[in-house]
Amino acid sequence: MLRPDPLGPIPEDTIRIARAAFPKGNLYLKLRDELGVLYADQDFAALFPALGQPALPPWRLALVTVVQFLENLTDRQAAEQVRARLDLKYLLGLELTDPGFDFSVLSEFRARLVAGQAEHLLLDRMLERFREQGLLKRRGRQRTDSTHVLAAVRYLTRIEFVAETFRATLNALGRFAPEWLTPRLDPRWREWYDHRIESYRFPQGKDARLAYVLQVGQDGFSLLDALRSDPSVAPLLGLPAVQTLALVWSQQFIRKDGEVQWKPGTAVPPSAERPESPYDTEARFSTKRGRDWVGYKLHLTEACEPELPEVILHVHISSSCTQDIQVMPTVHDALAAKEMLPGQHLVDSGYVSGTLLVESLEQYKVEVIGPPRSATGWQQKDPNAFKPSDF
Structure with a gap:
């Protein structure tokens, strides 16, 4: 629940000691003095429910998020800096004795921004203040x-990619439907897919690797067939990992008369249509x-x-x-x-x-x-x- 926090003045003790500590000014003192408070709680009101536990003032969390970007701070580091630094207490209008907040509220705040498609608010509100201060020229x-x-994924070869995709699907089903998956696990799957897929573990030789990837293809088709043939688990077909498996198998394999074939490189879709990792399909x-x-x-x-x-x-x-x-x-x-x-x-x-x-x-x-x-x-x-x- 959002309880709007009036944007009052900076506490007198915070002003006095900050001025004494930074007689020539400071980035965050200048930001507060010249631009004022960039955000207001009302900017984020739509992101919070009407009932529930009172939330920390989102205008302060938004400013801390900006500081994180400027200084490349983790959530833990940012929360600690707010507790320890005089200039940040000045920026946020806090008493010197303010104990700060738990670092977890920063990720929760970002999640609200993303879920509400409001991440643009941080930049847009800042630009409005810049325009009011004459820092932006119209039609300039x-x-x-x-x-x-760079996506936060490792580069995978084609064989690594399909095997890791199948592994990711097994892990997802293990989390969401372990009672359905366990009796259907092939004993070999634990040996092949229990660890991260890496090419140095593959069989040596062209023919041996082809046999390996064809078996991976067969494993994927077997799992998809089992899911599609069981009406009691139809919702599992909507899991992102299962949908990714179906897409990747349609792009990388052919099944003709029950026989699995590995598509040649020239037959797979262009890179604009083809995922490169099961963990970031875009x-x-x-x-x-x-x-x-x-x-x-x-x-x-x-x-x-x-x-x-x-x-x-x-x-x-x-x-x-x-x-x-x-x-x-x-x-x-x-x-x-x-x-x-x-x-x-x-x-x-x-x-x-x-x-x-x-x-x-x-x-x-x-x-x-x-x-x-x-x-x-x-x-x-x-x-x-x-x-x-x-x-």
Whole structure:
């Protein structure tokens, strides 16, 4: 239950001792003095139930979350810093004797933000304060660029991937339906799938490895058949791990006349459609400028006015296989919703197309500026052919 906490003044003792300890100022003292309190409990009211135990003021938890990002602190470290540091007590408006809070409330707060699809509030409310302070210029210059986001999974070979997927499904069923799974466990499964799948444990030799992966395929089909043929456990088919197993097996194996076959590499779906780990099924393999990774792409848009701070205005996550040009309409829509569209939008060549240049100007009155994409057609290899520079 949320009980709004009035945003009162900083306690006098906290002010007096903080000023004495930091006569030249401090990042967090300056943040509180110049920007005030960035958040209010009312910003997060929709995330809390009407009844129940009173919650800690979410405006304070939001500020601590910002501090965590700035200083790369774990939840335990952040809670300890709030108890121990004078500048953070000043930022949060706490008495010097305030004992702080249990570290677990930080993860609970983040979970509420994600469940309520309100994670954008931390950035949006901060941007509103920046705009009130004149730190953002309307219809100014902005730039967007992308970077890699690595998924928190290990890289797996194809054989490791299918075997680990089957293992993950067994573990999930062991948690949710142990009484159903136990009598159906093949004794060999404990030997093969009890530990993390790693290639050095595989049989040596091409034929032996093929036999191994075909047996893994048969094990997966046997488990899926057992689940599908038992109406009493139909809800288990909705488990994410079981759905992942079914998807991966449809992509990696063929079963014809009862015989399991391993699809050749040329027959599996492209990386944009293919999971790379059973533990993060949205992460994708991609290559850009000679760099391979499994994960996502992060598109950052920031203000870049010469006389003002460079402030991040929008964050967009896409699949690692998504082309940069595909996200630009989404970015412009998001900026329009925040009333933060630029006058000039600086991008690199990956975001540029003739259609985008025209549509951005017509729909959003945004001038997109960026270099054209490098020409890679046959004309570049023929010295007698016309090239873009000839026009």
